[in-house]
Amino acid sequence: MGRPPCCDKVGIKKGPWTPEEDIILVSYIQEHGPGNWRSVPTNTGLLRCSKSCRLRWTNYLRPGIKRGNFTPHEEGMIIHLQALLGNKWAAIASYLPQRTDNDIKNYWNTHLKKKINKFHSALDPQMASDSKSCQFVSKSFSDRDIDIPGHASSPRFNQNSSMYASSTENISRLLEGWMRSSPKTTQSEPQEKLHQHVFANSAAATSLHCYRPEVEQEEGDLISNEEFESILSFDNLTSITWEKSSCDSTQKGSQAAATYDDIHGKAHLVQERKQRTEKNPPLMFFEKWLLDESAGQVEEMMELPPMF
DNA sequence: AAAAACGCCAACCGCTCCTGG
DNA sequence: CCCAGGAGCGGTTGGCGTTTT
Structure with a gap:
């Protein structure tokens, strides 16, 4: 089975997103709202496929995302x-x-x-x-080893909140006002x-x-x-x-x-x-x-x- | 100090599901 | 009902940082 057409296009960029790309994407979504991903690369000029844009938004840029530090409760x-x-x-x-x-x-x-x-x-x-x-x-709850490598107490986790991650959080905060005014929809x-x-x-x-x-x-x-x-x-x-x-x-x-x-x-x-x-x-x-x-x-x- | 091994995670890939024509 | 395109999901991988040898 072939890849989605958008990903076959020549010139589609792959790999890590740059802060500039993030800003473009966030700005666009801020204006038009999430969804209709097909049109995102076209309208923003981003050299990414629609799928990539959607993933970037849902997994990284969407406001309210908590990163790292999984609590024992979670x-x-x-x-x-x-x-x-x-x-x-x-x-x-x-x-x-x-x-x-x-x-x-x-x-x-x-x-x-x-x-x-x-x-x-x-x-x-x-x-x-x-x-x-x-x-x-x-x-599984008898597993007493809370301080596993990479867990909240590990230094590794602190590294997750890199400078760039912080910047995306800031971007996300900017969107909060807009998000509040967005209507809630239901889809059963x-x-x-x-x-x-x-x-x-x-x-x-x-x-x-x-x-x-x-x-x-x-x-x-x-x-x-x-x-x-x-x-x-x-x-x-x-x-x-x-x-x-x-x-x-x-x-x-x-x-x-x-x-x-x-x-x-x-x-x-x-x-x-x-x-x-x-x-x-x-x-x-x-x-x-x-x-x-x-x-x-x-x-x-x-x-x-x-x-x- | 350098190289190898390991660990983590963002992003990609391929598939399925959903929806509109 | 069928088909095509878009969206979503889960598995996998590549790159980078850290740890070990």
Whole structure:
């Protein structure tokens, strides 16, 4: 299969973006809004294909993007969501609006996957063989090695906020005023497809099932057996996917809407989640499980000595 | 001090999905 | 319904910086 026509054109530049190109792109988007990427290279004179422009915007220039410094909470959420959804980075990113799918994917591939593999190799082989996915989720939080190379505490991360990265943040800030005035649009994903999406990954369901630590249930702060089973039922998967759809629409329906969320940050998301959960009670359990539990486990993780 | 090995991440590639005609 | 073009997604890679030998 051939490449998209735009990338075949002679004179299309590849490789790292220069600050000048970024400014041109940001200026254009500031004026016309994100979308219609096909016309971006033509109208700006950028020697980049439309795809490249879109990626540059969504992965780097879009306001509200948080770079580096994955918090233990974010890490926990990624692990949870990866077990639940598989390598659906865009879906996972919809739960971490300040992170791009590319960023999450990179972090998974460079840090989390390694940690998990390391953990598996350290496990009893018998345990590792049968219910790997169960351990994957439930045990991954036992990984006490927070200070991994490249993590927040590592000097390497400080280097990420290079001079140029800072400049793009400044560019992004300039856009905030414009973003606020952008209207929010919604774009619902067909639920049937989302059902397939969730059910397709039976391992994820297994993981979710296995990941039901008795301890936390006993605490009564999280979910009961019945609630947990109900989460796994078809109806409530609808709710989960409804949530995902809603998040996705925020992200891909309109970039402006996504940045609107980004700008208002976590407080806005918490507020929005609260409103949504009022409409969809079963979802509350899922999100509670996802958000509270991972945070709690990570806190617990911090107190224990390193495992590796 | 120099070279090799390693790690990270931005960007690319190829494929699928979506949408409008 | 079919087709073509655009957009989005996930896997992969190249380049660069850091660490190790």
